[in-house]
Amino acid sequence: MDKILSYTEHIPAGYVTRARHLTETLQLSVAVPTTITEPYASITSVISSAAAYQSSVYNALSAASNLASSTSLFNEVVAAQATINYYEILREAVTETNAASRASLMTRAAEASEVMFKVVNEYPFYGGNFPSLGGNIALLVVFAVFLSMQVFSGIFFHQYWFLVCWTAGLILEVIGYAGRIWSSQNITNLSAYIMQSVCITVAPCFLMAGIYYIIAQITLIYGEEYSLMKPMRYSQIFIVCDIISIFTQGAGGGMASVQSLQDTGRYIMIGGLAFQVLTMLIFQFLWYHLLFNIYKAYKESGENVFNPEFDFVRRRKLHIPFIIGVSFVVLLIFIRSVYRLAEISEGWSSKATTDEIYFMILEGLMVSLASCVISVLSPGLAYGRGAHLQMTRRKKNEEEFDMDDSFRKRDEL
Structure with missing residues (x-):
């Protein structure tokens, strides 16, 4: 011995x-x-x-x-x-x-x-390194705080789709870090490992589902002529892609927790993460294309060229900071997704996988910062409490948002 x-x-x-x-x-x-x-x-x-x-x-x-x-x-x-x-x-x-x-x-x-x-x-997970108890408790508390903020904001401002997506994502983050805390006491605990692996892996897919809906809202607020697609198409395409990512990564994460299926699970996770990264790249192209066209039209013709029906939304002080914030949130989650793709592609014994500092910075910090930004600059604060921007189909090839008429001309919460 x-x-x-x-x-x-x-x-x-x-x-x-x-x-x-x-x-x-x-x-x-x-x-x-x-x-x-x-x-x-x-x-x-x-x-x-x-x-x-x-x-x-x-x-x-x-x-x-x-x-x-x-x-x-x-x-x-x-x-x-x-x-x-x-x-x-x-x-x-x-x-x-x-x-x-x-x-x-x-x-x-x-x-x-x-x-x-x-x-x-008996197989020790995390490359044999115990997850940090203090670090994971801190992240659990942070995500719990942002979760409560999202619940309050979503209900108060009537942003129910965003509420569902971000509440689901943040609940998964909380469960995932609870699993890492559990693992810090016993790194051979399969249940704790599956709990953290699946939840933390798929949580950002739910967060992005909320973000994907925002591009449709911004398209309607400014005008469809600045976008490459109709508003409802954004939601239909990207949310379907998100669902594919969720199921693929979840299945791969569960399989990778079983030692005999580790390689198969890893390949499935790589496929799911690669698909998510590709989806986010396409989304960012469409997002910045839309913003560039809006900016170009504003510089050339001023505010009057945009959809007059949503003028009260555009005049809100937090509207532009919100758009900048969404861009930053997408970038943070994109960085996190690229890291997870690289980490899993290198294998379970790679430094990126076994050294928790990489996880804490490129997973925990990126997603917590994204949650912080979107909690402070929430859609409700950007649109106002009365702007019930809900996607509806009026007739073939026409989509628009319903809006409470009593708030059309008011610029208050």
């Missing part, structure tokens, strides 16, 4: 904990057997093979030059030692003639078998 622990200097804590299981006595899950069915020759053969294999792995471990290789080899050494421990006790029990001593050895063998099963089959 001392030799194994001498190699733990740069090994992730989760794998070191796994090695320490070799010295533990675990509660038996089955009754202690009274007979040994395996021949003595087979037992000694297993010990010899495991010892020889462990010796070769030790040599490779001594020469390993990177963390991924060292961790993998260290893991093999621990598994070999667990096997040796079990079979050595079993060999001793086979040759023991004293009934009491034999019974004691059989109990020890059963305990060693439990340890061997735990070491060989």
